[in-house]
Amino acid sequence: MSNDTTHGRVAVITGASSGIGEATARALVADGYRVAVLARRADRLQALAAELGDGAIAIQADVTDRDALVAAGRRVHAELGAADVLVNNAGVMLLGPFTSEQREEQRRMVEVNLLGAMTATEVFLDQLRDGGGDLVNISSVAGRTARAGNAAYAATKWGMNGWSEALRQELQPDIRVIVIEPGAVATELPAHITHAETKQGTEQFYEQLAISADDIAQIIAFAVTRPRTVSLNEILVRPTAQSG
Ligand code: NDP
Numbered sequence: 001m002s003n004d005t006t007h008g009r010v011a012v013i014t015g016a017s018s019g020i021g022e023a024t025a026r027a028l029v030a031d032g033y034r035v036a037v038l039a040r041r042a043d044r045l046q047a048l049a050a051e052l053g054d055g056a057i058a059i060q061a062d063v064t065d066r067d068a069l070v071a072a073g074r075r076v077h078a079e080l081g082a083a084d085v086l087v088n089n090a091g092v093m094l095l096g097p098f099t100s101e102q103r104e105e106q107r108r109m110v111e112v113n114l115l116g117a118m119t120a121t122e123v124f125l126d127q128l129r130d131g132g133g134d135l136v137n138i139s140s141v142a143g144r145t146a147r148a149g150n151a152a153y154a155a156t157k158w159g160m161n162g163w164s165e166a167l168r169q170e171l172q173p174d175i176r177v178i179v180i181e182p183g184a185v186a187t188e189l190p191a192h193i194t195h196a197e198t199k200q201g202t203e204q205f206y207e208q209l210a211i212s213a214d215d216i217a218q219i220i221a222f223a224v225t226r227p228r229t230v231s232l233n234e235i236l237v238r239p240t241a242q243s244g
Contacts, residue, residue: 010080011224012036012072014063014120015090017044019187020138023217024087029056031221036076036083038063039090055080063090063116069123082127085224088117089138091156095202096195098151105194106152113156118163125175133175134224137164141183141236145244149198157181161234168233176231178223183238186210209241 011028015021016037025035025048034055037045045058057079061068076083091113094105117137128135142150143157161179168177184206193199216237223232 008032008034009084010034010036010076010082011085011087012038012076012083012120012124013087013089014038014061014116016048017041019189020182020185020213020216021087021089022048023213024089024220025052025056027214027217027221028085028224029053031225033085034080036072036080038072063120064111066119066123069120073123073127076124077127082130083124083133084128084131085134085136086120086124086128087136087138087220088120088160089136090116090120091138091189092192093142093150093153093189095150095153095190095193096198097149102152102195109152109156110159113153114159114163117160121167128175129171132228134178135164135167135171135175136178136180136220136224139164139179139181141181141238141242141244143179143181144236147244165233168231172231173228176228178220178232179234180216180220180223181234181236182211182216183242184210185213185216187213209239211237211239 011033013021013025016025017039025037028035029052036057036059037048038059038061040062042060049056049058059072061072096102137160139160140157142154143161146154164177164179190202
């Protein structure tokens, strides 16, 4: 719900064309934020921004393309004002055995999940510093537990956790760094897995217990609306039925 503290604050969400990012845009708009939604699929972003109304803008940007992020930063500043919140959410989970056949996908996960978040952060850092910002990094249970078949994905999320903890110490108190570590969430994430057996197993696991993208969005909205003296550094959130 909108209140005086959040009204008019500006949030930038990467990977907002589906899943957790899209749900987070909705949740933050409901809290009175103006939002810039970023991803590659422009049609989905435009439909979302149109639904969210005047305070929302759609920006096509691949997080592996620094020039596109710099241009996005300029547009956000010009059209909405300086960003107060950056949600580093864009990600891919291309699970499978660690073999040469998966080489391109392993590199892509590092490029998008980890380097994409780092690039978006350095591009928006000055805007976030200006008036008390929040950096929300979407990690994963895979940032704390590693399993056969998720080596490169886990590396990106463990990397994100280490990077975030160092940044938290470096950027406080001007910017709060908040790490969110979801378990299984029903989104299109597993649909992009190309290793057939891994895809089938992962989709079956998700069908049994995944929680909704909105469940995570509500937690993100809660974290960024705490008083500035309170910093939720790390939130691990699994479906109740998920053990590991
Ligand atoms: P989705 O596949 O629904 O969302 C991923 C988003 O990332 C899409 O909007 C996609 O948009 C965007 N994206 C992918 N590649 C790029 C790129 N190169 N540049 C910009 N945007 C990109 O899955 P989720 O919502 O589940 O995933 C969101 C985050 O949550 C990810 O970081 C994921 O690792 C994390 N997560 C998800 C869990 C789950 O169970 N679903 C559990 C734990 C963490 P587009 O293709 O239009 O560019």
